[in-house]
Amino acid sequence: MPDDSATPTHVLSKGAVRWAIDTLGAQPLHPTFVMYLYLRKQSRVGRLTEASASSDELLALIEMPGNPTKPYYFPLIDRGKRTGTPLSTFWRASNIPGSWSPGSIRRLASGSWLSANESAYAMPDNHVDLAHQQMLYNRSVSALAMGAYFLRNDGFVLSGEASAADLIAGFRIKFDYPPETNNEFTRLFTTTEPEEPPTWFEPADLNAVLIEEPADV
Numbered sequence: 157m158p159d160d161s162a163t164p165t166h167v168l169s170k171g172a173v174r175w176a177i178d179t180l181g182a183q184p185l186h187p188t189f190v191m192y193l194y195l196r197k198q199s200r201v202g203r204l205t206e207a208s209a210s211s212d213e214l215l216a217l218i219e220m221p222g223n224p225t226k227p228y229y230f231p232l233i234d235r236g237k238r239t240g241t242p243l244s245t246f247w248r249a250s251n252i253p254g255s256w257s258p259g260s261i262r263r264l265a266s267g268s269w270l271s272a273n274e275s276a277y278a279m280p281d282n283h284v285d286l287a288h289q290q291m292l293y294n295r296s297v298s299a300l301a302m303g304a305y306f307l308r309n310d311g312f313v314l315s316g317e318a319s320a321a322d323l324i325a326g327f328r329i330k331f332d333y334p335p336e337t338n339n340e341f342t343r344l345f346t347t348t349e350p351e352e353p354p355t356w357f358e359p360a361d362l363n364a365v366l367i368e369e370p371a372d373v
Contacts (some may be wrong), residue, residue, distance in 0.1 A: 164311020164360040166318055168304055171354040176304035179350075181231040181246065182238050186291035188267040189232055190217060190306075191256045192283070195270055197332045199279040207277050209256035217306050218248065228252050231305065234266075234293070266290035284340050292344065299345035303327030304356070311360055318357035320349045 194214045198207040208214075220229035228248035236245060254260060262271035269286050272278035280286065288294060303323045307330055314322055324347055328334070333341045 164313055166312040166314050166357040167310070167360045168308050168312075168323070169355045169358040172304040172323075172356045173308045175350070175354045176301040176308075177231045177242055177246070179298055179301040180305060181233070181241070181243060183295065183297060184234050184238075184293050185232040185297060186234045186266055186293075187230070187232045187248075188256065188261065188264065188270070189287065189291040189297075190214075190230060191261070192267070192270060192287050192291060193331050195277050195279060196283065198277075200332050204277055204279060209253040214256075215253070216309070218252070220247075223247050225249070284343050288343055296342075296344055296346045299324050299327050299341075299347050300349065302345065303330070304354075306330065312357065314357065320347075320353065320356055323356050 191209065191214070194211075194217070195204065195207055198204050215228070218228040218230045220227070223229070226247040226249050228250075229246050230248065231242070231246045233243070233245050236243075258271040258277050259274040261277075262268045262274070267290060269280050269283070270277055288296070300320055300323055303326055307323070307326055310326065310330070312318070312322065312326060328341065
């Protein structure tokens with residue numbers, strides 16, 4: 157599982173990250189689902205009033221080196237073609253934090269419920285149902301794909317043979333889905349492993365740079 161205090165033994169493999177990009181890109185997903193996960197986590201620890209679309213915690217999830225004009229990259233799109241391969245629309249311009257401000261979110265057709273007013277976020281009691289309906293379009297998303305992409309720069313301290321279960325556990329820790337939130341988790345995410353899974357982890361190289369977008373996009 158991710159561990160910031162111990163020396164990591166493993167990181168996600170580039171093959172796993174590429175699989176995640178292809179898998180997420182093949183499913184209609186509202187881009188603001190990333191913001192929902194961040195705001196939900198802040199709400200659970202009583203910090204919703206401190207949440208910011210410019211927070212380092214949020215932007216670290218979507219930052220990707222490799223594009224001189226578009227610093228953010230995440231394979232969540234809710235319209236347009238699906239090819240099962242990386243698309244240019246996965247790159248996002250630097251105005252993403254502005255698009256996720258309370259004032260901007262409240263003007264969205266889907267996701268406006270994340271805003272209490274022009275300057276404050278909200279997390280309504282029925283947020284799980286709203287997220288499933290309006291952001292996942294009534295189809296749960298792979299926790300393995302979400303984990304393999306959004307934990308791509310995290311280190312894991314693993315003992316024994318690394319597995320898909322370790323990735324799911326890491327995702328649940330990263331986004332604060334402990335066992336008592338199983339009803340939420342199973343509503344939004346699937347945990348089925350693909351028939352031909354990638355190698356999920358590789359040994360950590362402490363001298364390696366953060367994973368960059370695959371070169372063949």
